[in-house]
Amino acid sequence: MALLERARSELAYLGAAYRILGRLKPVAKNKSRTFPDVLNDLADKHGNRVALISSQQSLTYRQLLERSNQYAHWAIGQGIGKGDTVAVMLTASPEYLAVWMGIIRVGAVAALLNTNQTGQALAYSINIVNARLVVTDEAMLPAIEEAMPLVDAQTPVWAMGGGNGTHQALDPAVDAMPTSALTADRLPDLTIEDPALYIYTSGTTGMPKAAIINHYRIQAIMGGFSAVCNAKETDRIYVAQPLYHTAGGVLAPGIALMAGGSCFIRDRFSARQFWDDIVEYECTMFQYIGELCRYLLNAPPNPNETRHKIRLCNGNGLRPDIWEAFKTRFQIPQILEWYAATEGNVTLFNVDGRPGSVGRIPKWLEHRFMTKIVRFDMGSETPVRNADGFCVECEPGEIGEAIGKILIDPNAPAQRFDGYADRQATERKILRDVFEKGDAWFRTGDLLKKDRLGYFFFIDRIGDTFRWKGENVATSQVSEAVAVFPGIHDANVYGVEVPGHDGRAGMAALTVEGEIDLDRFHAHVEKQLPAYARPLFLRLRREADMTTTFKQRKVDLRREGFDPDQVQDALFFNDQKAGRFRPIDKALHDDIVAGEVRL
Template sequence: MGFFRRIRNEIIYLRAALRTLGRLSAIYKTPNRTFADTIEDLAKSKPRNVAIYFENRKITYRELDEAANRYARWAQAQGIGKGDVVALMMENRPEYLIAWIGIIKIGASAALINTNLVKGPLAHSLNISGAQHLVLGAELADAYATATEGLERPLTVWATGGAVQGMQNLDAALAQQSGEPLPADTRNGLTLNDNALFIYTSGTTGNPKAARLPHARVLTMMTGFSAGANATEKDRMYIALPLYHSAGGVCAVGTTLTVGGSVIIRRKFSAREFFADCAKYEATLFQYIGELCRYLLNTEKQPRERKHKIRLAIGNGLRPEIWPAFQKRFRIPRVLEFYGATEGNVALMNYDGTVGSVGRIPGWAKKRFNVELVRFDLESETVVRGADGFCIKCAPGEAGEAIGKISDDPDTPTGRFDGYAKKEETEKKILRDVFEKGDAWFRTGDLLRQDKLGYFYFVDRIGDTFRWKGENVSTAEVTEAISVFPGIKEANVYGVQVPGTDGRAGMASIVADGSLDLDKLRGHIEKELPEYARPLFIRVSPEIEVTGTFKHRKVELVREGFDVKRVSDPIYFNSPVDRKFVPLDEALHDKICSGEFRL
C-alpha cells in the first residue's frame, strides 16, 4: 500500500471513528432513553417522513408510532409489562417492526423467532424465550402446529394477517386500541440495562441460543451502523434479509430509522428482483450477507442492475474473490464490510474499503475498542497459554481466535457482553485470566489474522477449520479457490473422517451448471491450493442448504460424509492413481475405507 493511500485511509478512519464514538458516547448520557423514544421524537419532529416502504404501502413516522402505540396498549391489556416477554414469529412486513417497537414501548421484551423453524427447534426457541404470548403471522400457522407437542407451557397465540382457527384474532384486538401517545410515565424506571429483544443464533451446529439485547445494545448497534454509513434522513435502506436476525432487523433498520430516513422491506430475498427494487424505491443503501452477493453475481444480467441510486452497501461476509467483481458489475460506489455478532463485543468496520478486510482499529482507538487475537490449538480447540498461564497474542499474519475485553465502561461503548437467556451458555463464551488475573474477554469462536498495517481478515469459524496431513485447512480459503472456477455457482467445504487416517479429509459440496469440467477443476485446484488443502471428495448437489441468513449448514453434510449408501447426490473421488476425479461407487468407497488407497 502506497504512502499517500495510507494517509488517505488514515484520514477516512479518523473521521468515521470519531463520528461513531461521538454518537455512541451520547447514548450513555441519557440512560433512560430507548429506541422507542427515538421513534416517538421522530413522529413529532418529522411526522410526514416515510419510515417504511413495503410493496405498495408507505408508512410515515406518525403512522408508525400510532400503530406501535396500539400494540403497546394491546400488550398492557393482556397484563404484559416490564420484564415480560412476547414471542414474535412473522414474515417480513411493516407489522413486524411495529409489533416489537410497541412491545418495547412498555418495557417488555420481544423474542424474534426464526421463521424457518419447525418441530423441535421451534419448540426449543419458544420454550427458552420465557414468553406466555406469541404474535404469529397467519402464514406460519402450519409451522407452529408442528411444534405444539414440544412446548413446555401453553402459549396464548395471537394470529395476524388472517384468522386462524383456535387462535386469538390480533388484528381485531388492535383495532380496538387507541393510537394516541402513551402516558408520559409509561416507561418510568426503564433503563438502558433492561432487556429489549431476544435474537437467536443461527443454529448451524445445534439448537439456537437466545442472545439478550438490552436497550443499550440495540441502540449501540443501530447507532454504530448509522454513523458508519453517515446516514441522513434522505437515505433509504433496502432490506431483503430476515427481520428476525440482527443484521436485517436491528442494524439495517437502525441505520436509517434513527435519523428520520426510510427502510424498504422486501418480504423475501429475490436475486432477480433485488436491483429492480433498489431502482423502484430509490434506495441509497442496502444490507448484505456474503452469500447474498454471490447469489446476485450468479444471476443473468438484469435490465436495472446498474440503474439505481445506491451509494453504499453495508454488511459482512463479502469474500475477496468476488468483492471487486460484485462492486464493478453492479456499480456499487462503496462497500462497508463489518465484523461482529449479535451477542458479541468485537466490532470492526472496514471504513476505507480495503478489499477482503473486515476492518482496522487505529492505535489511538485501541483503548476504546479492545480486540486481540490469541493463539489457538485447532486439535484440542483451546486457546494456547504460556508458561505464566496467560494467553499469547498472535504475531502479524498469524491466525488466532478473536476476543474482546468485556467492559461496562461508557468510554468503551462496544465492550458489553450481555449473554444469553441461559446463564450456563453465557459462561461458555467468557475467557478468564487472559492477560492478567481477573480479566474477562468474550470469545468470538472465529479465527482472524491481522496484517502489519493493522487490517483484520476473517479466516474461518472454529470447528470449520480442520487438520489434514498435519496441516490446518481453512474451509473459507478452499471455498474461495473453488468458487471462482467457471461452472460453479456455490461451494460448501468441510472435513470428513476417513477410516485409518488422522485428521479429516477435505470434501466440497458444490452447485454447478451443466458445463462443469471436472478435469479442469482438478487442475485449477492443484494450481490454487497446497496438496493438503485440496478436497479429496466432490459432491455435486442441486442446491446447498442454508440458514435464513444464508449461512451454509454443514452438520448433516459432515455426518453423511462420502458414504454413497447415504448420499443420493453424485460423489467424485480425487484418485491418486488415476490422477483425476472419478465417480465414487460402493466398491471404491470400500477400498478407500479399507486403506487400499494411500491418502
C-alpha cells in the same frame, strides 16, 4: 501502502470513529433514555416522512409510533408487562418492526423467532425465554402449531390475517386499540440495561441461544452503524435479509431511521427483482451478505443494475475473489464491509474499502476498540496459554481467535457483553485471565488474521458451527435430529467448502447398520430441520473411526469433502429439485463443483 493512501485511510477511520463514539457515549451515559424515547423523538422530528416501506405497506415516522402504541396497549390488555416475553414469528414487513417496538414499550421483551425453525428447535426457542404469548401470521402458523405440543407452558397464539380459526385473531384486536401514547401510570420504569429483544444465534455448539439485546444495544447498533454509513434524511436503504437477525431487523432499518431516512423491506431476496426494486423505490443504500453478492454477480445483466442511485452498500462476507468484480459491474461507489456479532463486542469496519478486509483498528484507536487475535490450538479448539498461563497475541499474518475485552463502562461503550438468556451459555463465551489476572474477554468463535498495516481478515468459524445460506448451523443440533432415524448409529455433521459458494454446505457422515431407506430419511430431514440446516451431502459408513478423537477426525472429513476420488464410502447429494438423495459419481461431483447444479 503509499503515503497519500495511508493518510486518506487514517482520515477515513478518524472520521468514522468520531461519528461512532459521538453516538455511543451519550447513550451509555443517559441510562433513562430507552428506545421508545428515541422513537418518540424521531416521530416528533420527522413526522410525515416515510420511515418503513414495502411493496404492500408504508409507515411514516408518526404512523410507526402510533402503530407501536397500539401494540403496546394490546400487550397490556393481555397482561404483558415488564419482564415478560412475547415470541414473534412473522413474515418480513414494516409491521414486523411496529410489533416489537410496541412490545418493548411496555417493558416486555420481544423474542424474534427464526422463521426457518420447526419442531423441537422452534419449541426450544420459545421455552428458553419463557414466552407468555406467541405472535405469528398465516404463513408461519403450520410451524407454530407443530411446535406447540413441545412447548412447556400453555402459551396463547395470536395470528395476523385471522389465522385458521383455532387461534385468536390479532389484527382486529390491535386495530381497536388507541394510537395515543400510554399514560404515565402505565409506563414501566425502564433503563438502558433492561432487555428489549432476544435474537437467536448459534454459537460453537448446541441449540439456538437467545442473545440479550437491551435498550442500550438497540441504540448502539442503530446509531453506530448509521454514523459509520454517514446516513442522511435523503437515504433509503434496501434490505432483503431476515428481520429476525440483527443485521436485517435492527441494524439496516436503524441506519436509515436514526438519520430520518427510510428503509425498504423486501420479504425475501430475489436476484431477478433486486435492481428493479432498487431503481423503482429510489434506494441509495443496500444491505448485503456475501452470498447475496454472488447471486447478483451470477445473474444475467439487468438494465437497472447501473441506473440506480446507490452511493453505498454495507454488510459482511464479501470475499476478495468477487470484491472488485462486484464493485465494477454494478458501479458501487463505496463498499462498507464490517465484522460483528449479535451478542459480541468485537466490531470492525472497513471504511476505506480495502478489498477482502473486514476492517482495521488504527493504533491510536486500540484503547477505544479493544480487540485482539490470540493463538489458537486447532486440535483442542482452545486458545493457547504460555508458561505463565496467559494467552498469546498473534503475530501479523498469524491466524487465531478474535476476542474483545469486556467492560461495562460509559467511557468504553463498544466493549459491553450482555450475554444470553441462558447464564451457562453466557459464561461459555467468556475467556478469563487472558493477559492478566481477573480480565475477561468475549470469545467470537471466529478465526481471523491481521496484517502489518492493521487490517483484519476473516478466515473461518471455529469448531462445530458452520455458516450456510446466511445462517449459522450448529452441528450438534443437526446430529441430534439425524441420529434418531432408524438404522443410524452415529451422525458426524460438519461443513464442507463448495467452489463458488460462500460459507460451508452441510455434510453428514452416517455410521449405519445394513441399508437405510434414503427416501424416508429425506422426508425425515425435511420435517426435522430448516432448509439451511439440512445436510446437502451424505457419507455412509459401516463403522466410526475409533483410532483418533472425534474432533481430529472431523478435520479429515472436512478435507475429503464429497469427492468420490478421495472417499471410498458411498456418497449422496441432496437433490432439492428431485426431492431425494442421489448417489454422487465423478460426473455429478464435477457438475456441482463447476456450478452446473443449483444448491
